[in-house]
Amino acid sequence: xxxPSPPMSLLAELTHRCPLSCPYCSNPxxxxxxxxELDTATWTAVLEQAAELGVLQVHFSGGExxxxxxxxxxxxxxxxxxxxxxxxTSGVLLDEPxxxxxxxxGLDHIQLSFQDVTEAGAERIGGLKGAQARKVAAARxxxxxxxxxxxxxVVHRENVARIxxxxxxxxxxxAGRVEIAHTQYYGWGLxxxxxxxxxxxxxxxxTRAVEAERAKGGLSxxxxxxxxxxxxxxxxxxxxxxxxxxxxxxxxxxxxHAAEIIPDVSFPNVKDVxxxxxxxxxxxxxxxxxxxxxxxPCRSCERKERDWxxxxxxxxxxxGNAANTDPVCSLSPFHNLVEQAGxxxxxxxxxxR
Amino acid sequence: xxxxxHVVVEGAALSFARGHRLQHDRVRDVWIxxxxxxxxVVEGAAxxxxRLLDGKRxxxxxxxxxxxxxxxxxxVIAKDVLALLSELTEKNVLHI
Numbered sequence: 001x002x003x004p005s006p007p008m009s010l011l012a013e014l015t016h017r018c019p020l021s022c023p024y025c026s027n028p029x030x031x032x033x034x035x036x037e038l039d040t041a042t043w044t045a046v047l048e049q050a051a052e053l054g055v056l057q058v059h060f061s062g063g064e065x066x067x068x069x070x071x072x073x074x075x076x077x078x079x080x081x082x083x084x085x086x087x088x089t090s091g092v093l094l095d096e097p098x099x100x101x102x103x104x105x106g107l108d109h110i111q112l113s114f115q116d117v118t119e120a121g122a123e124r125i126g127g128l129k130g131a132q133a134r135k136v137a138a139a140r141x142x143x144x145x146x147x148x149x150x151x152x153x154v155v156h157r158e159n160v161a162r163i164x165x166x167x168x169x170x171x172x173x174x175a176g177r178v179e180i181a182h183t184q185y186y187g188w189g190l191x192x193x194x195x196x197x198x199x200x201x202x203x204x205x206x207t208r209a210v211e212a213e214r215a216k217g218g219l220s221x222x223x224x225x226x227x228x229x230x231x232x233x234x235x236x237x238x239x240x241x242x243x244x245x246x247x248x249x250x251x252x253x254x255x256x257h258a259a260e261i262i263p264d265v266s267f268p269n270v271k272d273v274x275x276x277x278x279x280x281x282x283x284x285x286x287x288x289x290x291x292x293x294x295x296x297p298c299r300s301c302e303r304k305e306r307d308w309x310x311x312x313x314x315x316x317x318x319x320g321n322a323a324n325t326d327p328v329c330s331l332s333p334f335h336n337l338v339e340q341a342g343x344x345x346x347x348x349x350x351x352x353r
Numbered sequence: 354x355x356x357x358x359h360v361v362v363e364g365a366a367l368s369f370a371r372g373h374r375l376q377h378d379r380v381r382d383v384w385i386x387x388x389x390x391x392x393x394v395v396e397g398a399a400x401x402x403x404r405l406l407d408g409k410r411x412x413x414x415x416x417x418x419x420x421x422x423x424x425x426x427x428x429v430i431a432k433d434v435l436a437l438l439s440e441l442t443e444k445n446v447l448h449i
Contacts (some may be wrong), residue, residue: 006380008392054380056392082376084387109372109389148372148389176445177389222390 003280004241004289006054010083011246011257012043014071015063019092020126022115023348024154024189024196027063028260031351036250040070042270044077046247049275051081055245059086059111063249066093072105079106086111088152091138092131099141110142111150111179117165121158127350139173150177150222155206156196163209171219178219180210182226185341186258186313191349197341203229228338232303233310233326240288240312245279253278255285258313262287262322288312293323297331359439361412361449363431367438368408370448375403386446398423402434406447412438 016031038046047058058078065071066089078085086109087102114135115125122132142149151170155163163180170178182203185193198206203226210223227234237244237256246254251270254260260267265287268278279285287293291304298309309315310326318327319334327334361367369375373388375395384400385392395403401422405415416434420427441447 052380054378056378056385056387057390059390084374084392086390108387111390146371148370150389 004285007050007245007279008054008056008243009245010047010050010055010058011061011244012046012058012065012074013061013063013246013248013257014043014065014068014074015249017067018062018064018090019067020064020090020115020128020131021350022125022127022154022188023192023350024156024183025351026184026187026189026257027351028187028258029191029351030260032249037068038247038249038251038270040073042251043070043074046251046270046275047074047077047081047083049270050245051083053276053279055083057084057086059088061088064090064093066098072101075102075105075107084108089113089138090126090131091135092128094134094138094141096141099145099147103145103147107147109148109150111152112139112142112175113152113154114166114169115154116159117162117169121162124158136173139175143174148177149173149175150179151175152179152181154181154183155198156183157198157202158196160198160202160206163206164213167209167213167219167221176220177222179222179224180206181222181224182206184224184226185228186311186317187261188349188351190317193341195348197228198226200229227310227314227326227328228341230328231330233307233314233328235307236311236314236326239290239308241279241285242289242308245275247275253282253284255288256313259284261313261316263316288323295323295325297329298325301331359435360442361435361438363411363413363416363435365412365449366409367406367412367442367447367449369406370445373446375400388446398433399437402437 015037016027017034060071065087075085085107087107088111091112116122119132123129153166167178183189183196210221214221241255246257247270252267253270265284267284268282294304294309298304310328312322315324315326316322318337325332327338373386375386378385384395386395416427416431420430438447442449
């Protein structure tokens with residue numbers, strides 16, 4: 001048996017705790033509690049095993065990873081192992097002393113999230129009063145430190161019209177990169193889909209805004225489209241178990257952060273098994289790896305090694321079976337479920353409120 | 354025929370921009386450049402050139418050393434080095 005190619009990236013979800021409560025949070029509906037979180041020694045072992053396995057970059061995420069007092073120590077461990085460290089943060093817990101120790105520990109990059117460009121818009125989504133001013137202050141500190149910074153904006157029906165102002169803010173704050181990511185509809189996002197999903201016209205306008213900004217140059221732009229308006233699915237996670245591994249706060253190892261909804265399979269934990277064994281031979285990681293698992297229309301599709309059948313979690317959430325073709329694909333017999341989505345709901349269901 | 358104009362000249366001293374570095378990927382046995390939220394493979398002569406960047410030595414010096422190491426004509430080495438370093442400088446991977 002040949003082993004699968006090793007993963008490139010580790011998403012280390014240090015905690016699900018967060019001062020914000022965004023209605024599209026990528027954490028699962030069942031949030032893990034502080035008492036269940038891995039300790040520093042176990043996270044250190046996870047990083048060592050990840051580097052040994054072939055991971056090149058570690059993304060410290062959450063929840064809010066800065067809620068963990070051992071973040072700095074874990075960044076130092078990543079540095080020692082030659083893992084590229086990226087901090088994915090809301091910025092609301094960041095101040096100058098904390099940034100300085102992170103910088104000294106060898107942090108390579110920061111991805112700072114913004115919910116909007118307006119205070120009202122940001123507070124309606126994040127639910128934390130004064131968050132916008134704290135984020136702007138955090139961005140200025142990061143800029144002054146010289147650590148490369150990406151600003152991340154999740155866009156949806158309510159803020160999608162303000163994409164040009166998002167780019168203006170990024171330029172003003174000196175970010176080298178901007179990520180404009182349309183909401184992905186799993187977990188909380190799916191729960192709130194009908195209040196978040198933009199219209200096709202809004203999507204087209206947002207794409208035009210991104211193209212116009214790209215033409216100006218000087219800013220590196222990542223644009224993630226909402227696949228509900230696409231004809232073909234995205235190559236979710238670059239293929240199941242091919243490039244990416246996620247460890248949850250309690251140590252469960254997943255092929256993507258939403259994968260805990262997959263039924264009839266056990267979720268291996270770093271407390272019981274090594275990362276390498278989980279990646280290489282666990283039933284979970286082999287379940288949808290490659291193309292052997294595919295049904296039609298994927299099996300005979302010429303795109304099967306480009307999009308890898310799309311997203312398993314979306315197939316499960318919308319069709320009831322994770323092994324179906326992603327219903328975003330117009331060739332899927334369930335594509336009508338995607339076409340019918342999006343009424344004019346305006347109430348959000350928030351996490352933790 | 355005129356030579357291509359490069360943004361990097363022999364008198365310059367270059368280093369990796371913050372958030373970028375060259376590293377050997379032991380597991381896959383390739384050289385990579387780590388960058389914000391991505392890593393890319395560098396092959397052939399590129400890792401030999403990039404490992405000599407320290408922000409102090411001039412590009413001309415590096416060309417000289419490589420010409421000796423690889424027993425190749427200086428102008429051949431110079432062409433490759435200037436092209437690679439210019440490309441990576443334009444992409445903000447390196448800075449002068």
